[in-house]
Amino acid sequence: QVQLQESGPGLVKPSETLSLTCSVAGGSITDSISSSYWNWVRQPPGKGLEWIGSISYSGNTRDNPALRGRVTLSSDTSKNQFFLRLSSMTATDTAVYYCARVSTNGGFDSWGQGALVTVSS
Amino acid sequence: DVQMTQSPPTLSASVGDEITITCRASQSIGIWVAWYQQRPGKAPKFLIYKASTLESGVPSRFSGSGSGTDFTLTISSLQPEDFATYYCQQYNNYPRTFGQGTTVEIK
Numbered sequence: 742q743v744q745l746q747e748s749g750p751g752l753v754k755p756s757e758t759l760s761l762t763c764s765v766a767g768g769s770i771t772d773s774i775s776s777s778y779w780n781w782v783r784q785p786p787g788k789g790l791e792w793i794g795s796i797s798y799s800g801n802t803r804d805n806p807a808l809r810g811r812v813t814l815s816s817d818t819s820k821n822q823f824f825l826r827l828s829s830m831t832a833t834d835t836a837v838y839y840c841a842r843v844s845t846n847g848g849f850d851s852w853g854q855g856a857l858v859t860v861s862s
Numbered sequence: 863d864v865q866m867t868q869s870p871p872t873l874s875a876s877v878g879d880e881i882t883i884t885c886r887a888s889q890s891i892g893i894w895v896a897w898y899q900q901r902p903g904k905a906p907k908f909l910i911y912k913a914s915t916l917e918s919g920v921p922s923r924f925s926g927s928g929s930g931t932d933f934t935l936t937i938s939s940l941q942p943e944d945f946a947t948y949y950c951q952q953y954n955n956y957p958r959t960f961g962q963g964t965t966v967e968i969k
């Protein structure tokens with residue numbers, strides 16, 4: 742059973758860059774057999790879910806065009822971690838940020854507990 | 863982007879009721895739909911994939927159906943732990959998109 746855990750700052754100033762880490766236990770982020778994709782999803786307070794982007798087991802990335810090129814996804818296979826950087830943060834980026842796995846069934850089958858990020862000066 | 867429209871936004875029901883939540887896609891997406899349950903303050907929980915396949919460990923009172931643009935999630939006999947918010951999500955196209963959610967509340 743894979744487990745994911747987000748870590749990062751709870752408070753970010755407007756215009757700054759958010760950096761979040763997702764640490765994965767119980768499975769390798771480079772496992773080609775499970776063909777896993779490692780994702781970021783966010784949820785503003787009281788609102789719905791928004792997919793931010795993903796990085797595959799082979800390092801290929803995709804992100805949501807709605808975020809207008811502000812997203813950088815990367816990974817450190819030696820630490821079994823993957824990362825999100827979101828630039829030019831504004832108050833509308835205040836949300837709980839989740840990391841989540843997609844495996845062969847196609848859905849987000851494992852989630853971290855979420856990290857609340859508030860954008861405020 | 864594929865828009866996923868859920869209805870109703872809120873549903874009031876009692877323990878033991880059967881309920882159905884509908885999700886409509888803005889274009890045909892085959893069977894590539896997943897459903898999630900989210901309780902307050904918790905991460906979403908994966909329930910169903912490929913529109914109708916139950917994830918391991920999910921109670922059999924949950925079921926999904928549909929293809930193309932119209933999908934449903936049915937709970938056959940509501941239990942106290944089922945009062946939560948439910949989301950559909952398509953994974954036929956990028957960007958992945960979710961419905962806006964349906965909150966099932968106690969009548």
